[in-house]
Amino acid sequence: xxxxxxxxxxxxxxxxxxxxxxxxxxxxxxxxxxxxxxxxxxxxxxxxxxxxxxxxxxxxxxxxxxxxxxxxxxxxxxxxxxxxxxxxxxxxxxxxxxxxxxxxxxxxxxx
Amino acid sequence: xxxxxxxxxxxxxxxxxxxxxxxxxxxxxxxxxxxxxxxxxxxxxxxxxxxxxxxxxxxxxxxxxxxxxxxxxxxxxxxxxxxxxxxxxxxxxxxxxxxxxxxxxxxxxxxxx
Numbered sequence: 001x002x003x004x005x006x007x008x009x010x011x012x013x014x015x016x017x018x019x020x021x022x023x024x025x026x027x028x029x030x031x032x033x034x035x036x037x038x039x040x041x042x043x044x045x046x047x048x049x050x051x052x053x054x055x056x057x058x059x060x061x062x063x064x065x066x067x068x069x070x071x072x073x074x075x076x077x078x079x080x081x082x083x084x085x086x087x088x089x090x091x092x093x094x095x096x097x098x099x100x101x102x103x104x105x106x107x108x109x110x111x
Numbered sequence: 112x113x114x115x116x117x118x119x120x121x122x123x124x125x126x127x128x129x130x131x132x133x134x135x136x137x138x139x140x141x142x143x144x145x146x147x148x149x150x151x152x153x154x155x156x157x158x159x160x161x162x163x164x165x166x167x168x169x170x171x172x173x174x175x176x177x178x179x180x181x182x183x184x185x186x187x188x189x190x191x192x193x194x195x196x197x198x199x200x201x202x203x204x205x206x207x208x209x210x211x212x213x214x215x216x217x218x219x220x221x222x223x224x
Contacts, residue, residue: 031209033211040120040216041216042115042199042214042215042216042217043154043199043201043212043214044214048209048211050209056209058211059213090154092153094210096210099159100212101156102153102154103153104151104153105151105152105153
């Protein structure tokens with residue numbers, strides 16, 4: 001039982017490049033979330049999903065897209081990376097909302 | 112602007128001392144959670160409080176939810192170096208249907224031997 005895993009752990013992009021972050025959970029949770037964490041700002045919700053095939057915008061969705069084609073996977077895409085998207089990205093899953101289980105994070109730097 | 116204000120932002124104490132971290136808001140929440148995050152890892156849930164005035168204890172950690180469900184505190188007794196970490200409070204708004212959490216900015220606690 002691996003819990004929540006995130007791929008990759010680190011990535012460096014140039015401005016304008018695209019990439020996809022993968023989140024996988026093996027706990028059969030319905031809810032999944034993507035956050036970004038910046039110094040002094042806590043975690044901010046980017047997008048979330050309340051079930052397979054559904055997604056919704058969070059607090060800071062601009063510049064990101066998501067997909068939840070399979071219940072266990074939640075993908076976060078950056079179509080054209082910008083330096084402002086340099087951050088640590090965390091994925092979380094939850095069985096029925098409230099209690100969230102977090103992955104180890106992806107550290108992304110955009111030059 | 113943070114919906115949840117945590118104080119202090121940083122706390123450095125000696126092993127054996129006590130500390131209290133605060134989480135305040137002008138909004139009422141249906142529930143509030145405390146997480147601890149260590150460097151290079153994701154946050155880990157410590158406790159969830161739901162009822163106004165509720166007090167929960169987890170070994171040397173005591174959590175309290177304010178009577179009006181707008182604030183909370185975390186008290187650590189006889190802190191140990193293993194308590195070092197970033198403590199985050201997070202809450203669910205009364206109007207939220209999906210349990211989305213709003214996080215405070217966190218309190219960095221450093222306990223030195």
